[in-house]
Amino acid sequence: MLPEPDPALAQALAEDLRSAGYASAALRHAWGEQADDAVARGLRRPAERALAGRDDALAILGRLWGLGLAVPDAAAAAALPRVGVDGAVALGLATAADGLVHPAVLVRPQAFSDDRGEVEWWIASDLDEAALGGPLPEDHVLGVGGASQTLARLQLTRRAATALDLGTGCGIQALRLRRLVDRVVATDISERALRFTRLNALLNGVDGIETRLGSLFEPVEGETFDRVASNPPFVITPRVEGVPAYEYRDGGMEGDALVASVIGGVGAHLAPGGVAQSLGNWEYREGESGLDRVRAWVGTGLDAWIVEREVLDPLAYAELWVRDGGTVPGTPAYARLIDAWLDDFVRRGVTGVGFGYVLVRKPLAGGPTLARYERVAGGGEAAFGPHLAACLAAHDRAALLDDDDLADSVLVVSGDVTEARHHRPGEGDPSVIELRQGGGFARTIEVDPALAALVGACDGDLATGSLIDAIAQLMEVDAAHLRADLLPRVRELLVTGFLRFADA
Secondary structure (H helix, E strand, O other), X not given: OOOOOOHHHHHHHHHHHHHOOOOHHHHHHHHOHHHHHHHHOOOOHHHHHHHOOOOOHHHHHHHHHHHOOOXXXXXHXXXXXXXXXXXXXXXXXXXXXXXXXXXXXXXXXXXXXXXXXXXXXXXXXXXXHHXXXXXXXXXXXXXXXXXXXXXXXXXXXXXXXXXXXXXXXXXXXXXXXXXXXXXXXXXXXOHHHHXXXXXXXXXXXXXXXXXXXXXXXXXXXXXXXXXXXXXXXXXXXXXXXXXXOOOOOEOOOOOOHHHHHHHHHHHHHEEEEEEXXXXXXXXXXXXXXXXXXXXXXXXXXXXXXXXXXXXXXXXXXXXXXXXXXXXXOOOHHHHHHHHHHHHHHHHHOEEEEEEEEEEEEOOOOOOOOOEEEEEOOOOOOOOHHHXXXXXXXXXXXXXXXXXXXXXXXXXXXXXXXXXXXXXXXXXXXXXXXXXXXXXXXXXXXXEOHHHHHHHHHOEXXXXXXXHHHHHHHHHOOOHHHXXXXXXXXXXXXXXXXXXXXXXX
């Protein structure tokens, strides 16, 4: 078990890391971009070669806690003048034997930026597959992986009073939430994970995070929050002997029941206006859509925006997660685990597994107004939190407007929107007109000439209704009919971020 972190030792370690320049950009420069990409994929040899022969503090700490390699005792002592080797051992971050200091965990820098500026943190987590040289233990505490980075980028950027990080792991979501929220409660079924969270908070000088041990919503029974974030252990895992049940990814329930419990239970813990955001997997079963299953979990009384990014077939899903646990393809163990996953899917009639993003919100007053369950395959998420917040604000405003009010509104095209027209050879009129979004989900939608003309004319000058009337006159069609056709589609363009209110 990781020891309870000592605040004074954690502060001394932070000062050593800072003095060594132990930062993301410095490490990337030290071992090169190619090696940096390799480290992200679990391949440490290129970075190890790049640091060979260097004995400066950055290189020593990069080997020890960036790559998970042993270093000479004297070199470690020189790189850690304040906390010392004994202090690192007392924190549970290293062991010392036979003149070498061996890493007990990884401590890696994590850089990001948000509305408040540039941030560089150090995040401690368990040794990865490359450092261990084999499969992970079941109580492994994961570092900042792709899923946690995705969820962090999805988080809304508005301030709030209270937040819950459900299934905190190493604590990255709690740390991110604390930049926007006055008080954060972080829960997990693993005491080891909670100690990593407390250590990472101390290392980075972040207060206001309370950790609680327990499953799902048990530690916060009867409490409500303005924000809830959860990267739950959503991986669908066979409940049979011989299949590892990794705590960081497996919630101990059959199929997608863990995700159903999170989505179905979070409403009781949202304050009015509160928003919960999470990641999840959901099963497609014979005759039953995965998105329909999520819709049933959300139930009534909550706003919901569910975005499905991909659907994997059962074999591809099994291969992904068997390999994630460190079992190598081509071995008997790999084949046995694949069979266990496929047998489990057959028992429930699973034809595919969806992955996506979940946002649910408790209305401030009245009933829900948002129910989006959609598949969006393309696009990145570099700054999706602000985009999502703007889309929700536009939806909320438009939901209060009837068609006459919307027609009186002045709109503008979002700055990342472009138009593409496709012509058949020899034809003057386009056969296809597309609007393309550079940010957000990078949506591409096909529009007809009337809607293209309206979007093109939304420059913040005239009201939407006046523009539609002018377009109707040019196209020689009935203005009332054109309004009835275009205004619902204008609402869709507002909620997806193609259009915005001119005074927003």
